[in-house]
Amino acid sequence: MHTGELIKQARVTMRITQAELAKRLGVTPQAISQYERGIKNPKPATLKKIAAALGVEWYELISDNPHEQAQGIIDDVSSRMQKSIATNGPMQKASDPINSGIFEIQLKSDDDQIAYLYSLLNDPGKFEASRCFFRHLDKESIPEVIAYLKQLANTPQYQKKAEE
Structure with a gap:
């Protein structure tokens, strides 16, 4: 799985929407969508914020590639x-x-x-x-x-x- 798929999996497990995650991070829902689809990769600092918002460790969101x-x-x-x-x-x-x-x-x-x-x-x-x-x-x-x-x-x- 790529990082975006891991973000989506963690978000779905937490039962929150892209819009809710975006609000927690102060970004647009489009940014979350782009991360999840692998169009854009979050910077390390952003990935750590995403992980904190989803209640996981940042390295759990790193691709298995x-x-x-x-x-x-x-x-x-x-x-x-x-x-x-x-x-x-x-x-x-x-x-x-x-x-x-x-x-x-x-x-x-x-x-x-x-x-x-x-x-x-x-x-x-x-x-x-x-x-x-x-x-x-x-x-x-x-x-x-x-x-x-x-x-x-x-x-x-x-x-x-x-x-x-």
Whole structure:
């Protein structure tokens, strides 16, 4: 199922109309219709609002298509990284690197570290990382996710090439 079908399924289960969901979100019923028909995909922030309005977790509304799942995670991580940089300032070069090699940037939070490592991956690497994210959605797993991303980022087949 694509994201729109999952939104519709959750909405029908909650027994609310498109118009009622639209009102809760402050969007038009046409927007909800377009999401449900797969004409438009909601942005990560909108998807989270839809999920909250429907009483489900946002990841329950992500398509079972692995490419759509990966794109949803890419969009979410990118959005969180941009917000973090806006709040905390840019990442800075460290005198004591996180790790040797490509990890010579001092990051201000675990979220920044995850977003940075994720940005180093090519599409197959991002897909592998997304599988890890879905398995580790609790805060206690963040160090394990970071370790896994470091492994992926150090694996040549997942490294972003200069032209990507």
